[in-house]
Amino acid sequence: MSRLDGGLIVSCQAYPGEPMRDPRTMAQIARAAVAGGAAGIRLQGLDDIRAGADLDVPVVGLVKAGESEVFITPTLEHAVAVAVAGADIVALDGTRRPRPDGLSLADTIARLRAEHDVLVMADCGSLDDAVAAEAAGADLLGTTLSGYTPERPKTTGPDLELIALIAARCERPVVAEGRIHSTGSATAARRAGAFAVCVGTAITHPSTITSWFAEAVAGAAS
Template identity: 45%
Template sequence: MTYDQNLIPPQSLIVSCQAPVDSPLHDPIIIAAMAKASVNQGAVGVRVDTPNHIKAVREQITQPIIGLWKQQIPGYEVYITPRFTDAMAIAQAGADIIAVDATLRNRPNGETANTLILKIKQELGKQVMADVDTLEAAIEAAKGGADFVGTTLYGYTKATENCSPPGFELLENMVKNLEIPVICEGGISSPESAQKALELGAYAVVVGTAITGIDIQVKRYQTALNQMEVKS
């Protein structure tokens, strides 16, 4: 095993503290407050997007930060920390673990996910969480040296576009076939679904929208209420 149990302990909760770019919540101070509130209530760490947000969170907590930088690059579908320069920026901002898109899709600069993973580990000295969509991608990332692998992109790629998270079947298959820790992320909408993920063998669980997604949650409630008005 290449991971450090002291960094992310088993059977633990990680909270994804993010907000849409057009939301008032997309402010480093607010994201940092979300992160602080999360660890105050027992979360072992947080998952944060962009260098500015990571830096703000780092000033507020000492717990592990899984950092990423969503970048839309013309001609490529990968967007979670797609390049080494992105990884370097979030490492410098204070991330302890770098999350990368480790699907089997084409990448910028002719890199593969595994060359990026290796470079992060060797040149930045950071652990890597490989965000995947399929078992094949998970196995490849594990071979490439990823410290953790997550079900993050299940349902968000062409290969899984007919699937809906949480990817419990994928989680089970990953647990059975990998020797590195598997993190369940995506679609965990209740404490009960988080418990189920751990029962299926998840090393840890990441919860985002259900805890910090105010914009999406309010929209869901409002949509439901509007439907009631139409029926009446």
């Protein structure tokens, strides 16, 4: 965990049907991010986590699965699979919503930990989620789901208010994640109280980055 203190975690994810959806590609991007100074890497999918096994920074692993609104490592079985695939930190849904396997977050974390030496990052959508996730035993509290559940508005940039609220209320470190699209936002997230900052799209999703520039170029005509 100390290796992530004050550091940047780069989330390397390609979505179903996208050209870069290939574990080898994701591992290459992850290595490039480490070369640029990433203190940690976040990888989605068991094959991508396995492909990132030789990275010399901590890997935050998750699987997005199922049709339920709880889709980030939704069950204990998924969490165990992420640990077995080699993640150092298992990221899972840290909201208070019912989990598809009927287990509580506390039971999920306890049963995962009973068998595997991993840390747990709870992807939260609100302060109440973070408080509950900390009580359930999570090691890291992420703002990942802010704006993706009904409890918080979807801010244009990171949810700085939520970062500050969690940092003030909880003992466990906060990972600022979600819609951090500029270096200024990353700095602001740290200053709001984040222990570490996780950036995905703005570093590793070229289609979205391209669309920002394409729109800017097209808009310049008017």
